[in-house]
Amino acid sequence: MQSDFNQLLDNVIGPRLIFHVMECYICGYDEIYYQHPDTQEQIGHACEGCNYVKTFSFQNEHSS
Numbered sequence: 001m002q003s004d005f006n007q008l009l010d011n012v013i014g015p016r017l018i019f020h021v022m023e024c025y026i027c028g029y030d031e032i033y034y035q036h037p038d039t040q041e042q043i044g045h046a047c048e049g050c051n052y053v054k055t056f057s058f059q060n061e062h063s064s
Contacts, residue, residue: 005048009034012053013044026050 016034024031029049
């Protein structure tokens with residue numbers, strides 16, 4: 001059975017690969033940064049200890 005936090009990650013971030021892991025400065029647990037498995041773009045980060053999930057949305061700026 002999938003944990004509640006992994007279900008939250010599936011719902012908010014979706015398909016993902018671990019990009020980087022560092023210690024969370026708030027709780028000391030692992031803060032994990034994710035990238036999309038196909039595009040390799042960073043898509044968000046999360047900390048299970050804080051029950052925190054955030055997605056990234058980058059905007060492309062084009063010069064005309």
